Amino acid sequence: MLFADDQPALADGHAARLPDSYTTETAYDGQEALEAIDEDVDVAVLDRRMPKLTGDAVLERIQDGDYDCRVVMLTGVEPSEDIVEMGFDAYLVKPVDGDELRETVADLLDPSPPDNDVLDALGDPKTRHCLHVLARGEYSARELADVTDYSLTTIYRRLNALQQAGLVDAHETLNPDGDHYKRYAAAVASVEVAIDRGISVEMEPHGEGTA
Numbered sequence: 001m002l003f004a005d006d007q008p009a010l011a012d013g014h015a016a017r018l019p020d021s022y023t024t025e026t027a028y029d030g031q032e033a034l035e036a037i038d039e040d041v042d043v044a045v046l047d048r049r050m051p052k053l054t055g056d057a058v059l060e061r062i063q064d065g066d067y068d069c070r071v072v073m074l075t076g077v078e079p080s081e082d083i084v085e086m087g088f089d090a091y092l093v094k095p096v097d098g099d100e101l102r103e104t105v106a107d108l109l110d111p112s113p114p115d116n117d118v119l120d121a122l123g124d125p126k127t128r129h130c131l132h133v134l135a136r137g138e139y140s141a142r143e144l145a146d147v148t149d150y151s152l153t154t155i156y157r158r159l160n161a162l163q164q165a166g167l168v169d170a171h172e173t174l175n176p177d178g179d180h181y182k183r184y185a186a187a188v189a190s191v192e193v194a195i196d197r198g199i200s201v202e203m204e205p206h207g208e209g210t211a
Contacts, residue, residue: 001023001042002025002037002041002044003027003045004030004044004046005026005028007047011026014101018101029052030046030052033046033058037062037067039068041069042070043071043072043105043108043109044058044071048073048075055073059071059087059088071088073092074092089108090108090160117164117165118165118166118191119193120165121161124161126148130148130159131167135186139183140181141155141156141182144159167188167191168187169187188205190204191204
């Protein structure tokens, strides 16, 4: 585990929040972070704004290089459309809660089976609400935030969960200024959970089995 932040107290503090079973190291600027990443680093937690190399630049180098490393991006503000297009595995908004940090790292190191992704997503009321809205039509993340009255941070987390579970599709489109952004819609018409022989999940895509 690598924690990179130009505020040493934050980087050290994040590392100290993980159980002793994790091997952690810290870096205090982007160049140090890039030099620290090797085959032993499974997850890198990067602050976006660091000297020498930004977190964005370190992420690009990781993506361009031969690194098998998951990336968590730390942001100090509510995320915007450009942030979620960057291709990281997760993001957290400062100040970071210790439980949230541990849960995020654990999920990246030990991802849930597909059925569990569906059950986890549907077990959250806010995620269910987002899916219910998206079943009515396509929305951008900002439009979905306006309809549900959730923050953009909450919306992006729920959209990530829904996409990982295969419950929501996204496609890119252009706004009037020519900028790319994503629109989201429900990918399924129904979800059936069977418990007679263990727990299994069957999803019916839109357009199948409907009159």
